[in-house]
Structures are given as structure tokens and as C-alpha cells.
Amino acid sequence: MGRLPPTRKYRKRKPGRDRTLPPAGKGSLRIKQVRSGSGNPGRLKRTLEALGLKHHQDEVVHADHPALRGMLYRVRHLVEVTSEKEGKKANAKS
Secondary structure (H helix, E strand, C coil), X not given: XXXXXXXXXXXXXXXXXXXXXXXXXXXXXXXXXXXXXXCCCHHHHHHHHHHCCCCCCCEEEEECCHHHHHXXXXXXXXXXXXXXXXXXXXXXXX
């Protein structure tokens, strides 16, 4: 008797739902972790740690450069990225 097909344990992700990064340029990016690194491969957890994100809902600001963009691409489903200027506007309204 053959094996049963695997069942979906978590909700299915809808295509095209990853947030886009702000356009490349000089300046700073505000990075906020919106989903936990738990349950993800160790590589992703180490990437979050390298970005300076210690826990869920943590927020950091980094200068924009290609290496940072590569790290953000790896964890794009766990973080929300805005430019520093947009982040200041959002905080001022709150």
C-alpha cells in the first residue's frame, strides 16, 4: 500500500503577496519584523539576526546597500520595509 500524499499543515500563501521593497537609492531603510522566525530554517533565523532583528515586532534602521537588499530578499515574507522618510511620517501621525 502506498503512502498518502502530504497534507497542507498551514494556510496556503497567495501569489504576489510579498511586499515590494522601496526603490533603490541612497538613504536608510526602516525594517520591521512582522512574522516570527520560529519554524523557519536556521539560515533565515541567522539572516534576521544579522539584520539586527531580535524578536517579533522589532524595528531597525540600516543604510541602503546591495548586501542589505540581498538579505531582505531572503526574508521578505517575514519583514516589512519602508524608507526612513516614510517611517517618520507614519510615526508622526500616530
